[in-house]
Amino acid sequence: MLVNDKIIKRSSSVRLSSLVFTTLIFLSSLGASAQDGEKLFKQNCATCHLPTEKALVGPGLKGITERAPSEEWIVKWVKNPDAMIASGDAYANEIKEYSPTAMTAFGYLADEEIIAIIDYVKNYAPPVEVTPVTAEGAAEVSDSGTLDEGTLRNVLIAIGGLLLVLVFILSSVRRSLTQLVSEKEGVDAPEELGTWGSITHWMATHRGWSGVTILVGTLLFLQWGVQDLMNIGVYQGYKPTQPIAFSHKIHAGQNGINCVYCHTGAEKGKHSNIPSLNVCMNCHTYVQEGPSGTEEIGKIYAALDYNPETKVYGDNPTPLEWVRVHNLPDLAYFNHSQHVVVGKIECQECHGAMEEMGVAEQHSPLTMGWCINCHRETSVQVTDNGYYEDMHERTPSWHDGDPVTVERIGGLECAKCHY
Numbered sequence: 122m123l124v125n126d127k128i129i130k131r132s133s134s135v136r137l138s139s140l141v142f143t144t145l146i147f148l149s150s151l152g153a154s155a156q157d158g159e160k161l162f163k164q165n166c167a168t169c170h171l172p173t174e175k176a177l178v179g180p181g182l183k184g185i186t187e188r189a190p191s192e193e194w195i196v197k198w199v200k201n202p203d204a205m206i207a208s209g210d211a212y213a214n215e216i217k218e219y220s221p222t223a224m225t226a227f228g229y230l231a232d233e234e235i236i237a238i239i240d241y242v243k244n245y246a247p248p249v250e251v252t253p254v255t256a257e258g259a260a261e262v263s264d265s266g267t268l269d270e271g272t273l274r275n276v277l278i279a280i281g282g283l284l285l286v287l288v289f290i291l292s293s294v295r296r297s298l299t300q301l302v303s304e305k306e307g308v309d310a311p312e313e314l315g316t317w318g319s320i321t322h323w324m325a326t327h328r329g330w331s332g333v334t335i336l337v338g339t340l341l342f343l344q345w346g347v348q349d350l351m352n353i354g355v356y357q358g359y360k361p362t363q364p365i366a367f368s369h370k371i372h373a374g375q376n377g378i379n380c381v382y383c384h385t386g387a388e389k390g391k392h393s394n395i396p397s398l399n400v401c402m403n404c405h406t407y408v409q410e411g412p413s414g415t416e417e418i419g420k421i422y423a424a425l426d427y428n429p430e431t432k433v434y435g436d437n438p439t440p441l442e443w444v445r446v447h448n449l450p451d452l453a454y455f456n457h458s459q460h461v462v463v464g465k466i467e468c469q470e471c472h473g474a475m476e477e478m479g480v481a482e483q484h485s486p487l488t489m490g491w492c493i494n495c496h497r498e499t500s501v502q503v504t505d506n507g508y509y510e511d512m513h514e515r516t517p518s519w520h521d522g523d524p525v526t527v528e529r530i531g532g533l534e535c536a537k538c539h540y
């Protein structure tokens with residue numbers, strides 16, 4: 122009886138654990154596809170769609186599986202919207218008027234990938250608001266919690282000043298006391314040295330200590346001075362207030378908008394342009410309210426003299442001047458596409474995690490030493506790079522097995538960076 126009971130228990134627990142196991146596998150596979158769906162969505166769709174009800178360039182995709190005729194229909198639409206419209210499909214023709222911007226065709230996405238995107242949208246839950254708030258709060262705490270060098274120095278100077286004042290007070294008190302005592306005893310006061318006199322007297326009798334003090338003092342002074350000199354013209358961390366509270370965190374981070382969607386120039390030439398307000402209007406014709414309300418987005422409308430209710434542009438636009446964050450002196454030549462396209466360097470290597478910045482700031486020092494260090498350490502991308510493959514073939518000295526750094530292609534020559 123007892124044995125039987127045990128056997129039954131055991132087999133049911135085996136069944137239970139295998140059930141748990143299969144459920145786990147099932148759930149983890151769900152998790153994986155949801156993740157792929159998210160990534161695919163951010164890469165391909167996020168510039169025009171949100172997974173919520175809110176519209177961007179295209180309609181918000183929440184509830185799409187209930188709206189559209191079928192999942193199959195959605196797959197076909199995403200692969201080729203124009204063909205769907207041309208085929209006379211009723212729903213496609215109903216939505217085609219939605220926006221003057223036509224939806225891109227995604228012929229290269231596999232059916233499963235599109236289904237993964239649909240699953241991601243279906244299961245999308247907006248992130249809980251609390252997280253970013255605490256993250257920012259924490260950043261603020263750690264900001265004020267750490268003493269930066271400047272503050273530390275001021276504190277030291279203040280303490281030094283206080284000590285000096287204390288020495289003066291004490292020594293003058295001591296002087297008056299000695300005088301009082303001598304007067305009372307009717308003895309001549311001992312020879313008065315004065316404060317400066319006592320200091321030199323002390324120094325004369327404590328040569329070792331005073332030597333060390335003078336040496337340490339001089340070294341500290343020099344180090345501070347040199348550091349100040351080296352930091353002239355270095356604006357690392359510069360973070361000016363902008364005329365519109367534009368946030369890279371909201372756009373490049375939370376909404377996954379690609380950097381070059383706005384900064385098209387980075388891949389084309391010397392300068393990364395700042396997008397014109399018309400680019401903003403691709404989305405803000407529809408997105409009229411942000412997490413902090415309508416005021417900041419309203420400034421775009423005000424500058425363009427646009428009426429968001431009637432959707433009509435007036436003829437009185439005022440130019441908007443963004444405050445420049447980065448400012449290389451004119452004597453230096455820097456080219457974005459050389460680094461981004463040919464050198465294949467990520468924006469973040471030089472600009473830091475822009476996608477986490479609420480206010481844009483200068484991440485790197487932008488000094489000559491900074492440019493040169495990277496040119497010494499970084500190899501040029503020779504393979505899969507039409508620009509260099511040919512040159513690599515024709516330059517025997519590059520075949521010695523050492524990495525071909527930027528330095529070796531002439532990246533330390535003065536004239537490369539100076540006109």
Ligand code: HEC
Pocket residue numbers: 162165166167168169170178179180181185188189195198199202216217218219220221222223224225227238
């Ligand atoms: C360039 C902008 C753009 C991109 C990128 C884009 N779409 Fe669209 N999408 C639109 C527009 C605009 C519409 C509305 C139809 C129209 O005006 O052509 C639309 C409509 C849709 C619809 C039908 C919506 C409805 O409410 O019935 C689906 C589904 C859809 N898109 C899915 C996707 C998916 C999935 C991706 C990414 C693989 C994607 N779209 C990428 C612009 C875009």
Ligand code: HEC
Pocket residue numbers: 363367368369372373378379380381382383384395396443444445446447448468469472475476480481
């Ligand atoms: C939706 C458009 C948009 C996207 C996407 C975007 N930016 Fe920006 N970016 C701007 C605007 C507008 C400014 C000017 C206002 C400011 O400084 O905040 C700017 C400023 C900057 C600056 C400072 C420019 C200066 O004045 O020196 C840098 C650097 C920058 N962006 C890099 C990036 C990187 C890297 C990404 C991708 C992670 C990115 N941006 C994505 C619109 C965008």
Ligand code: HEC
Pocket residue numbers: 167168169177365366367368371372376378396397398400401402403404405408410411412413414417418421
């Ligand atoms: C590809 C779409 C897109 C483009 C382009 C775009 N935005 Fe946005 N913007 C958004 C979305 C989405 C939100 C957030 C809406 C939300 O979360 O409620 C937003 C929010 C904002 C906010 C509100 C921030 C807050 O705290 O309330 C401002 C201001 C803003 N954008 C300015 C700009 C400016 C300036 C440009 C052009 C340089 C621009 N946006 C370009 C999609 C875009």
Ligand code: HEC
Pocket residue numbers: 380381384387388391392393394395447448449455457460461466467468469470471472487
């Ligand atoms: C190798 C380092 C490096 C990389 C990589 C890089 N930048 Fe820059 N960026 C700079 C420097 C240096 C400046 C200052 C240029 C100046 O003042 O002339 C700058 C300036 C900018 C500016 C201000 C406008 C301008 O051109 O002066 C923007 C916007 C910008 N970068 C965006 C980007 C984006 C977006 C990417 C990625 C696609 C990127 N950067 C990649 C170094 C870099």
Ligand code: HEC
Pocket residue numbers: 449453454455456459460463464466470471487488491492493495496499500501502527530531532537538
């Ligand atoms: C993150 C690393 C990095 C930083 C920082 C950097 N560069 Fe470069 N730079 C490269 C790479 C990699 C190349 C090689 C690109 C190529 O293959 O042509 C390059 C190439 C160049 C070239 C062309 C050299 C040649 O011989 O053709 C110039 C000019 C240049 N950089 C200027 C600058 C200046 C000016 C700065 C600082 C403001 C700077 N770079 C900062 C990585 C960097």
Ligand code: HEC
Pocket residue numbers: 354449450452453487488489492493496532533534535536537538539
């Ligand atoms: C990889 C790019 C690069 C190379 C190579 C380079 N420089 Fe520079 N140089 C810069 C940048 C960027 C600045 C501006 C930095 C600043 O103001 O802090 C600069 C600044 C200077 C300045 C002005 C310093 C000041 O404080 O205003 C002088 C002088 C100078 N460089 C000389 C040279 C000489 C000489 C060479 C060759 C041996 C050389 N540079 C090679 C990028 C370079």
